[in-house]
Amino acid sequence: MAGIVVIGCADQSLAYELRSQLAEAAEVEVVGVAETTTELTAMVVQHDPNLVLVHDQLGPEPVHQVVRDLSLRRPAAVSIVVSSDSEPEALGAAMDAGARGVLAYPLSFADVQLRVVNALDWSRHMMTLLAHSGPDEANARGRATVVAVTGSKGGVGTSTVATHLAWDVKREVPSYKVLLVDLDLEKGDVTSLVEARYRTSIADLSKVAQDLSVRTVADAVFEHESGLHLLLPPQDVRDVEWVTPAAIRQIVALLRQQYDLVIVDAGAHVTPVQAAVVEIADEVVSVVTPDLISMRALRRNLGWWESLAVRKPETVHVLLNRQSRLDEVQPETVRRLSPSPLLGTVLPDLGRKLQTASNSRSPEILTDTGWWKALRGVGRELGLVRDLAQPAPDAPAPAGEAATGSLDLAPVGRRATRSARRGDRGSASVDLLGxxxxxxxxxxxxxxxxxxxxxxxxxxxxxxxxxxxxxxxxxxxxxxxxxxxxxxxxxxxxxxxxxxxxxxxxxxxxxxxxxxxxxxxxxxxxxxxxxxxxxxx
Known part of the structure; x- marks a missing residue:
């Protein structure tokens, strides 16, 4: 059986040489050559290869960080770094990132054959172990789905959508470990929607990003009484500067090992931190409202992401929020104006129905079944909960129903009363005719x-x-x-x-x-x- 290989290399001559050496060294199929780290990540996620060859000069993101992220997302995909530096320090840095080896160029056929054959054997062994580990263990810690929820602009309901989506998944599957990360560092509203008293924030983790461990990250997470886990922004705005793209990559990589689903409220402003989350997320959802201002902002954000080489427009899901039949801009218009695909499920405009739940910081108070069914439809389209078909939550049954009945209160002397009523009806009929x-x-x-x-x-x-x-x-x-x-x-x-x-x-x-x-x-x-x-x- 031929091994599947993905190459990440922007140097065309080196990429051609790698292809030639692979064709002679082993029976493999090269499914693609990525010229950026973003394209490399997308190819690995799409094809799930046995072997990933990545040039150490590939950009724009650091190669070792990309290798570390891929090793967590695809444990059976073996990464080998191609480098001109054969010093022990370079080999150690690649190994620390999760690579299985380093190929030094100019390439040696014997070295390529040895590395590739060993990598393919290791990959097939890992795939066999994962295949026999059962569905629960295969989807367990280490391969969490990361969903970034962004807004086209402020005020479109990004925090509400992210919070209620995480809340609904946890309610639907109580056994799932669900984490909600508020990465709208300066204007985060998750704590306005869910009550949380916390001491440690994502900024505290960022300060020690180089020495992070699973235990350190777990200690910084706040567990809500509902079972939903929260990682929240700093309370002091001066600590925001500690949160960097490199630190976020480290934190998200460790979170993948501990949770089944990680939903990130990435806010509406395109910043380096938001761009890092958009790049490493498995799914990106951009929330819009049915107005042209929101659609223009969506096109602007998508253009910036594409220029930064972090995400192509066709890989972003657009979610229409606050939709009403009275809107001038209907879903079909949004679909035609949007550079990215529009989700089939739209969220209805609830008006003031959300206010009670938001003011009390209790999402469970909201009993509108249309809202929760729509959110569950969004989760189904994104594939957040697989192989489960539980019905959407229904509104709670009313506490009681009014009793109906009739009492016969006809007075004594019924005939006389009826005669009097007939006389009254006759006079009323004459007046009514006029x-x-x-x-x-x-x-x-x-x-x-x-x-x-x-x-x-x-x-x-x-x-x-x-x-x-x-x-x-x-x-x-x-x-x-x-x-x-x-x-x-x-x-x-x-x-x-x-x-x-x-x-x-x-x-x-x-x-x-x-x-x-x-x-x-x-x-x-x-x-x-x-x-x-x-x-x-």
Missing amino acids: VIPWLALVCLIAWQLGVAGMTYVWTGHAASAAARSVSLQETLPETRAAAAERMPSGMRSAMSVETSPVDASWVSVRTNVPLVAPGVFSTPWQVRIDRRVVIEP
């Missing part, structure tokens, strides 16, 4: 006014849809079709759409006000709504 025509006229006028008001609302929705269509540079028939979808079927024939003939800077929709009901008759009155058009890039 009032009915006036009531009907008032109701008809009120109904027509309501129809006129609804015509204004429908026309506004149609104008907004037409403006979005023009902003996406669609043709005029497509713009008219988009506007018609927002109108009742009986009013579409009387609707007209006009656009600016010069620069498409505005769009106008006209509609006749129907008489009594749409599709019956039309009045001579018209409703016209104009909308400005913002052309999206």
Whole structure:
């Protein structure tokens, strides 16, 4: 069976030489050559190779740190560092990072053959052990899923989504060890959503990043009464400077060994620390809201991540939060404007329903089943909980139901009472006959006014849809079709759409006000709504 190999090397001549030497040394299949550490990590996660050859000059991240991270994420993948430095110090540094050896160049065929054959044997042995260890042990400590939750901008609900997502996974699978890391160092809100009194923060771990151990990290984690574990930001803003990308890499590498799931609230600001988390995370979720400001911020953040070579847009999941049917920007528009794929599950707009849970710092108070079902759908799409199909939590049953019944309280002398009631009903009927025509006229006028008001609302929705269509540079028939979808079927024939003939800077929709009901008759009155058009890039 051929071994699978991934090469990380930006030097084309050296990469070609490695391919040639591998083809002669052993039966292997090179599935890809990565030119950056980001591409290397993505290839290893995707292909799960037996052997990883990485050049010590590969960037932008330190090679030894990348090797250490890969050895934790893929224990059966053997890493070998290719270096021009054959000194014992270089060999020791590579071994400390988790590499199985060092290949010195100029390459020697005998050395390459020895290293590759031994590495492939070791990898196959490790895969056999993992395959026979059972699903529980295979997914146990050391291969935790790390999910980075970011926001396109401030105020989109990043901390709420991250906190409630971690809370729901822990509630769904109590045996899971779930950790929530608040890495929004200056504006972290996790402690505003979950009550926690802690002394040690992530800054204290960063101060001793070079001497970290599993025990040190475990002592810094706060365990909530719900079973959820928390690693929180420093309370003194002056300690934020201790939290560096290198320290975060060390901390996350140790956290992978202790937990099943690590969710990181990475905030909305693109900083070196956030970029490091985005690069090493298994999944990245960017939270947006249904407005164009949020979408522009999303494109900006994705562009920065790509320019820093930490994450490509197609590997980021976009999560739409606070979605409502009344929004001008609907999920389909978000999907078309987003450079990254949009998750199929969207989170509803709960309005003030979240306030009680946030003010009391108790997520369990929120009983809206739609919210928790949507969050569980997000978890399913991200693969946070595998091979489990427990139903979503239902809202608690009401404490009691009102008893219904009837009591027969008919008085004595029932016949006399009924006769008196018949007389009263007769006089009331005569009075009512005189009032009915006036009531009907008032109701008809009120109904027509309501129809006129609804015509204004429908026309506004149609104008907004037409403006979005023009902003996406669609043709005029497509713009008219988009506007018609927002109108009742009986009013579409009387609707007209006009656009600016010069620069498409505005769009106008006209509609006749129907008489009594749409599709019956039309009045001579018209409703016209104009909308400005913002052309999206």
